[in-house]
Amino acid sequence: MRALVAAGVVSAAMVGIAPVSASAQDAAPPAAAPALGGSRLWIVVGGGFSGARASCATCDRDGVFHRSKSLLIDGGIRVNEKVDAGVELFWVSSRVEKEEPVRTTFILALAQIRPWHTQGFFMRAGMGIAFVGNGIYNPEGPELEPPYSTNALGIAYGAGWVFKPHRCWTVQVQGTHHVAAIGELTTTDGSTIRNVIGNYWTAGVAVVLR
Numbered sequence: 332m333r334a335l336v337a338a339g340v341v342s343a344a345m346v347g348i349a350p351v352s353a354s355a356q357d358a359a360p361p362a363a364a365p366a367l368g369g370s371r372l373w374i375v376v377g378g379g380f381s382g383a384r385a386s387c388a389t390c391d392r393d394g395v396f397h398r399s400k401s402l403l404i405d406g407g408i409r410v411n412e413k414v415d416a417g418v419e420l421f422w423v424s425s426r427v428e429k430e431e432p433v434r435t436t437f438i439l440a441l442a443q444i445r446p447w448h449t450q451g452f453f454m455r456a457g458m459g460i461a462f463v464g465n466g467i468y469n470p471e472g473p474e475l476e477p478p479y480s481t482n483a484l485g486i487a488y489g490a491g492w493v494f495k496p497h498r499c500w501t502v503q504v505q506g507t508h509h510v511a512a513i514g515e516l517t518t519t520d521g522s523t524i525r526n527v528i529g530n531y532w533t534a535g536v537a538v539v540l541r
Contacts, residue, residue, distance in 0.1 A: 371409045373540075383399055387525060416441070419438070423509070438459050439485055483529070487508065490505065492505075493539060506534050
């Protein structure tokens with residue numbers, strides 16, 4: 332009789348413990364997501380050839396096109412397998428005929444997206460400020476009033492391809508369009524040129540470290 336009572340007590344205890352154990356397992360915190368492999372650092376350094384065009388509200392629609400060289404430096408962090416975020420420094424110098432070159436520097440907050448992280452294709456966009464030296468030169472237009480440098484809203488977008496994207500060191504090619512929205516410029520005769528915009532289309536190659 333005592334053996335039956337003892338067995339009943341043990342069985343009841345086991346039944347009571349089982350829900351508590353199951354509840355404890357359910358309350359356990361979920362496992363943390365696996366960390367990204369490798370470094371989170373993202374650096375791009377390269378150069379390219381740019382085609383530049385200045386336009387304004389009263390300018391000839393054909394504009395003035397000229398070729399130039401440019402330098403690109405990007406730096407930031409890898410947010411996840413598909414997204415990079417950082418800062419871009421883009422410098423371009425343009426010369427028309429024998430005039431002094433127009434040097435423009437963009438400093439932009441930049442985001443880069445890879446829709447398929449196993450492939451090399453990427454899209455990029457940025458916004459910030461552009462420092463435009465010597466204004467925007469127009470050989471057929473009026474002379475600008477000093478100072479010749481000005482600040483502008485800078486916008487950029489583009490796309491490209493990274494070769495072997497999972498390597499620490501690799502190479503990419505990209506095409507970009509940088510826009511410097513200058514606004515107004517004053518000429519020596521006192522008139523105002525409105526809605527001045529500098530456009531820079533660039534095709535280039537860069538070294539990538541990630």
